[in-house]
Amino acid sequence: MNEFILIFRHQDGKAVASPEQMQMWMKQTMDWIATISAKNKFVSGTGLPFDDAKVVHHNNIVTNGPFGDIKETIGGFIIVKADSVEEAVEFAKGSPVLQGEGNTVEVRMIAKRDGVH
Amino acid sequence: MQNADICCDCHRSTIIGQRDFTMQQQELIPHLFRTEFTKITSVLCKLFGIEHIEIAEDIAGETFLTALETWTYKGIPENPVAWLYTVAKNKAKNYFQRNAVFTQKIAKQLLQAENENPEIDIDLSEKNITDSQLQMLFALCHPSIPAEAQIGLSLRILCGFGIDEIANAFLTNKETINKRLFRAKEKLRTEHVKIEFPDITEIPKRLETVLTTLYLLFNEGYYSESQDSIVREDLCLEAMRLTYLLAENKQTNLPEVNALLSLMCFHASRFPARKNANGEIILYQDQDETLWDEELITKGMYFLNEASKGNTITKYHIEAGIAFWHTKKSDTKQKWLAILQLYNELLIIEYSPIAALNRTYALSKANSKEEAITEAEKLNLTDNHFYFTLLGELYKSVDNKKAKMNFEKALALAKTKADKQVIQANIDKFEVNG
Numbered sequence: 219m220n221e222f223i224l225i226f227r228h229q230d231g232k233a234v235a236s237p238e239q240m241q242m243w244m245k246q247t248m249d250w251i252a253t254i255s256a257k258n259k260f261v262s263g264t265g266l267p268f269d270d271a272k273v274v275h276h277n278n279i280v281t282n283g284p285f286g287d288i289k290e291t292i293g294g295f296i297i298v299k300a301d302s303v304e305e306a307v308e309f310a311k312g313s314p315v316l317q318g319e320g321n322t323v324e325v326r327m328i329a330k331r332d333g334v335h
Numbered sequence: 336m337q338n339a340d341i342c343c344d345c346h347r348s349t350i351i352g353q354r355d356f357t358m359q360q361q362e363l364i365p366h367l368f369r370t371e372f373t374k375i376t377s378v379l380c381k382l383f384g385i386e387h388i389e390i391a392e393d394i395a396g397e398t399f400l401t402a403l404e405t406w407t408y409k410g411i412p413e414n415p416v417a418w419l420y421t422v423a424k425n426k427a428k429n430y431f432q433r434n435a436v437f438t439q440k441i442a443k444q445l446l447q448a449e450n451e452n453p454e455i456d457i458d459l460s461e462k463n464i465t466d467s468q469l470q471m472l473f474a475l476c477h478p479s480i481p482a483e484a485q486i487g488l489s490l491r492i493l494c495g496f497g498i499d500e501i502a503n504a505f506l507t508n509k510e511t512i513n514k515r516l517f518r519a520k521e522k523l524r525t526e527h528v529k530i531e532f533p534d535i536t537e538i539p540k541r542l543e544t545v546l547t548t549l550y551l552l553f554n555e556g557y558y559s560e561s562q563d564s565i566v567r568e569d570l571c572l573e574a575m576r577l578t579y580l581l582a583e584n585k586q587t588n589l590p591e592v593n594a595l596l597s598l599m600c601f602h603a604s605r606f607p608a609r610k611n612a613n614g615e616i617i618l619y620q621d622q623d624e625t626l627w628d629e630e631l632i633t634k635g636m637y638f639l640n641e642a643s644k645g646n647t648i649t650k651y652h653i654e655a656g657i658a659f660w661h662t663k664k665s666d667t668k669q670k671w672l673a674i675l676q677l678y679n680e681l682l683i684i685e686y687s688p689i690a691a692l693n694r695t696y697a698l699s700k701a702n703s704k705e706e707a708i709t710e711a712e713k714l715n716l717t718d719n720h721f722y723f724t725l726l727g728e729l730y731k732s733v734d735n736k737k738a739k740m741n742f743e744k745a746l747a748l749a750k751t752k753a754d755k756q757v758i759q760a761n762i763d764k765f766e767v768n769g
Contacts, residue, residue, distance in 0.1 A: 236496060241368035241399070269401070269426075
C-alpha cells in the first residue's frame with residue numbers, strides 16, 4: 219500500500235463565489251473525503267489559506283503570492299492510501315475541485331523511507 | 336424545499352442559535368454561509384460606512400474562504416457561527432492595521448477609538464446584527480436608488496445571493512447584474528446615504544419604499560421564469576425573512592408590514608402545489624389543495640389580524656384579504672362577492688391593469704359571464720396578454736369561436752414560456768373539441 223498526495227490546483231484562486239456556493243463546495247468536499255475515509259484510505263489533508271501567502275524567490279526576494287505572475291494556485295491537498303496510482307486517480311476523479319473548468323488534481327506518490335526512492 | 340423550512344425561516348434568527356448546539360457535525364445548517372454573510376456584511380458596512388460596502392463584502396467573503404479551507408479538513412467547529420464571527424473580526428482588524436490608506440483617510444475615528452481602547456469593537460451581538468440589517472434595508476431602499484437596483488442590492492447584501500444567482504433570478508447575465516450593482520453602489524455614495532434608522536416621524540414614508548422592494552422581491556421569486564426552483568423559492572423566503580425582521584422590530588411593527596407578511600404567507604402556502612414534476616406551473620383551479628401549507632395559512636391569518644390593529648388600510652391589506660379568500664378552494668358565491676368587493680377597494684387605492692382584469696374575473700364568478708364580458712371589453716387593454724387570456728376565459732362556452740380567437744391574440748403577446756404554455760393548452764382544448 220502506497221501513499222499518494224492529491225494536490226488541488228485552481229485556475230483562478232480569487233474567483234468570487236457566493237456564500238451559498240462556498241458552502242456547497244465545502245459540503246461536497248467533505249462528502250468526497252468521507253467516501254475515501256469510509257474505505258479507510260484517507261490519511262490527512264488541509265486547505266491552504268490565501269491570506270498572508272508569500273513566494274520566496276531566488277536571491278531571497280519575497281513577494282506576496284502566489285498571485286501575480288502565476289495564475290494557477292494550490293488550494294489544498296489530501297493524502298490517501300492506495301494500492302496503485304490508478305486507485306489514487308479514481309479517488310481524484312471524485313474531487314469537487316474538478317467541477318471548475320481549468321482546475322486540476324495532481325496525483326503524486328509519496329516517497330517511502332525504504333531506500334527505494 | 337420542505338414546508339417546514341418555509342415556516343422556520345420566519346424565525347430563523349431565533350432558531351439558529353439553538354441549532355448550533357444540537358447540530359450534528361456532518362450536517363451543515365442550511366444556508367449558514369448565506370445567512371451569516373448578510374449579517375457580517377451589514378455589521379461591517381455599518382461600521383465602515385456605506386461608501387465602503389465592497390470592503391465589507393470582501394471581508395465577509397474571505398471569512399467563508401477561510402472556513403472552506405479549514406472546516407473541510409478539520410471538521411465543522413462546535414459553534415460555527417461564533418467561529419465565523421471571530422474570524423471576521425480578526426480579518427476586519429487586520430484590514431485596519433494593514434491598509435494605510437484606509438486607516439488614514441477613513442478609519443481615523445475608528446483608529447482614535449482604537450487608541451483609547453485597543454480592541455476595536457466589532458459588535459456581532461444579535462441585537463446589533465438585526466439593527467444593522469434593518470438599517471441597511473432602509474439604506475438600500477433609499478428613494479434615490481432605482482427599484483431594480485434596490486432589489487439587486489438587497490439580494491446581494493441582505494440575502495447573500497451570488498452574482499450568478501441574481502442573474503439567474505432576473506434571467507439576465509452576470510455583466511448586466513454587475514453593472515447594475517456597481518451603479519447602485521455609486522448612487523449610494525454620491526447621495527451620502529446613511530446606514531441608520533430614519534427619524535421616527537419619517538419611518539412610515541421611508542417604509543413605503545422598503546415594503547415596495549420587499550413586495551417586488553417576493554414577486555420576483557413567485558413569478559420568476561428561472562428554471563431554478565430553489566433560487567426562486569429562496570427569493571420568496573428571503574423577502575419573508577426581511578419583512579419578518581421589520582415586524583419583529585418595535586419601531587417598524589406597523590399594520591402595513593403585517594399586512595405584507597400576511598400576503599406573503601398566503602401566497603407561499605401554495606408553493607408545494609404550484610408546480611408539477613416537470614416544473615410547469617399548475618393553475619390555481621387545478622391545484623391539489625391538500626398540498627397547501629396549513630401552517631403558513633394559519634400564520635397568514637395571524638399577521639392579517641395584527642395588520643388590522645390600527646386605522647391604516649394599504650394595498651397590502653387588501654391583497655392579503657384577497658389572498659386569504661384564495662386559501663379556500665371552493666367556488667362559493669360568498670367568496671367571489673368578497674373578492675370582488677376587495678378588488679373594487681384595491682382599484683380605488685391604486686389602479687393597475689392586473690387588478691382591473693382580476694376584478695373582472697371576480698365579477699364573472701360573482702355575477703355573470705355576460706356582465707363580465709361587457710365590462711372587460713371596456714377595459715381595452717389590447718397590449719396586455721392577460722387581457723386576451725381573460726376574454727378567452729370569459730367567452731369559453733359562451734362563444735367558443737371568440738374564446739379561441741382571444742387566446743390566439745394572447746399567445747401572440749405572451750412573453751414568458753410559462754404563459755405561452757398555459758395559453759397554448761387552452762387553444763389545444765378547442766382543437767380537440769372541434
